[in-house]
Amino acid sequence: MIQPDLSRNRYQVAHANPHIILADVQERMVLMRLAIACPAGLYRLQPDxxxxxxxxxxxxxxxxxxxxxxxxxxxxxxxxxxxGIEFRFG
Ligand code: SF4
Structure with missing residues (x-):
């Protein structure tokens, strides 16, 4: 199976106006759901x-x-x- 190479993609992020904003969630099941499901691995549970x-x-x-x-x-x-993202294949 061919794995996608996400490092080829380019991103332009509006840090002052992000397109995703999270609430201050503490519920562990919700945090784990996000950490497991995001295909880009952008949600990471910290040791604390x-x-x-x-x-x-x-x-x-x-x-x-x-x-x-x-x-x-x-x-x-x-x-x-x-x-946002600019997908780059090849
Ligand atoms: S890549 Fe991750 S953060 Fe972005 S929309 Fe998908 S699940 Fe959400």
């Missing part, structure tokens, strides 16, 4: 039990949005024009 999230590298797949409600992900929208 907190969650680290970096929107850079987002594939805009919407998985996290589907798995969690608005009480967890308070904003999910596609990035504004000129931002």
């Amino acid at each position: 039990g907190s969650l680290h999230f970096d929107v850079q590298g987002c594939l805009e797949c919407g998985t996290c949005r589907l798995l969690c409600g608005e009480e967890t992900i308070t904003r999910w929208r596609y990035p504004q024009a000129g931002n």
Whole structure:
């Protein structure tokens, strides 16, 4: 099976206006769900039990949005024009 090479993709992130914003969620099952499901591995559980999230590298797949409600992900929208992912194959 051929594995995708995500490092070829390019990202333009609007750090001042990110397209995903998380609530201050503490529930371990929710945090684990995000950490396991994100295909880009952007949600990472830290040794202290907190969650680290970096929107850079987002594939805009919407998985996290589907798995969690608005009480967890308070904003999910596609990035504004000129931002987000540029898929590069080959
Ligand atoms: S949209 Fe997809 S790639 Fe982006 S953070 Fe959510 S699960 Fe990860």
